[in-house]
Amino acid sequence: xxxxxxFPSHSVIEKGQTVTLRCDPISGHxxxxxxxxxxxKEIKFLLHFVKESKQDESGMPNNRFLAERTxxxxxxxxxxxxxxxxxxxxxxxxxPRTDTQYFGPGTRLTVL
Amino acid sequence: EDKVVQSPLxxxxxxGDTVTLNCSYEVTNFRSLLWYKQEKKAPxxxxxxxxxxxxxxxxxxxxxxxxxxxxxxxxxxxxxTGDSAVYLCASTRGGGATNKLIFGTGTLLAVQP
Numbered sequence: 001x002x003x004x005x006x007f008p009s010h011s012v013i014e015k016g017q018t019v020t021l022r023c024d025p026i027s028g029h030x031x032x033x034x035x036x037x038x039x040x041k042e043i044k045f046l047l048h049f050v051k052e053s054k055q056d057e058s059g060m061p062n063n064r065f066l067a068e069r070t071x072x073x074x075x076x077x078x079x080x081x082x083x084x085x086x087x088x089x090x091x092x093x094x095x096p097r098t099d100t101q102y103f104g105p106g107t108r109l110t111v112l
Numbered sequence: 113e114d115k116v117v118q119s120p121l122x123x124x125x126x127x128g129d130t131v132t133l134n135c136s137y138e139v140t141n142f143r144s145l146l147w148y149k150q151e152k153k154a155p156x157x158x159x160x161x162x163x164x165x166x167x168x169x170x171x172x173x174x175x176x177x178x179x180x181x182x183x184x185x186x187x188x189x190x191x192x193t194g195d196s197a198v199y200l201c202a203s204t205r206g207g208g209a210t211n212k213l214i215f216g217t218g219t220l221l222a223v224q225p
Contacts, residue, residue: 003154033212042116043155043200045212056210091155099144099204099211100160105153 002026004104006092012110018080021107025074025094031055032075033101034067038088046090049075061086082111114139118201118216126224129191133219135201136183143206145177145184146213150198158186158199191223 005024013019025032034046046065047057051072060067064083069075079086089108093101119134137145144162148155159168161177161184168175172191177184188195198220202213 031211035213035215042217043202043213043215045214048210048212056208056212059212093213095211098160099146100157101146101211101213102157103148103155 004092004094004102006090006104006107008107009105010108010110012112013082014112015084016081018078019082019109021077021079021090021092021109023075023077023092023094023104025092026102029094029096029102030072031095031097031101032069033093033095034075034077035091035093036088037091037106038085043091046077079109082109084111087111114203114205114214116201116203116214116216118199118219120219121217122220122222124222124224125191127192129223130187130189131191131221133186133188133199133201133221134183135185135216137201137203137214138182139203139205139214141205141207142179142182143204146202146204147175147184147186148200148202150200150218151196155200188221191221193223193225196221196223 007022032049037043045059048055049069066078089106091106092104095101147158159175164179198218202215
């Protein structure tokens with residue numbers, strides 16, 4: 001069974017540019033989560049989809065971040081315009097109905 | 113505010129040693145506690161604990177939860193260099209629609225040959 005995949009693995013952009021991160025969850029997992037780890041801090045929750053609906057987006061830092069999950073399969077997280085403080089590793093996780101979440105390898109975003 | 117605290121922050125041991133990693137939590141309406149191992153990329157799931165006093169075991173790794181004292185431990189016996197990783201502890205809350213994980217900062221374990 002394929003795990004959670006994320007693309008790209010690493011992105012380097014300049015402040016003010018736009019970046020879109022993609023996550024493909026494990027097939028059949030209705031729940032999809034985005035998390036972020038900034039340097040030196042713990043992994044923090046951004047938002048949670050159940051199928052295509054946003055269940056909880058309380059962790060989204062501001063309106064420069066937009067997440068979508070059209071059709072309830074893969075998800076994208078767009079940052080527009082990117083700021084220096086958006087640098088970090090963005091993780092995606094998916095789960096069936098249980099609490100156990102399975103993580104992707106993350107996208108390392110560097111904003112210069 | 114919900115909080116998960118791990119200790120120690122880092123640890124260096126020699127192969128064959130036994131280690132104990134600690135995780136304490138203050139989480140409103142606590143539901144479960146999870147342990148993950150992160151080597152280079154994706155955190156990989158180790159254990160999920162929901163009940164006090166019931167040890168979960170997988171090979172040389174074991175974990176237990178104490179819901180009265182609000183902590184969990186992860187034990188690794190006969191450590192190997194392949195156990196070197198960051199070990200993450202996370203909690204979930206009940207009573208809501210989301211199962212978001214609340215993470216600690218992790219314990220960096222280095223096992224020397």
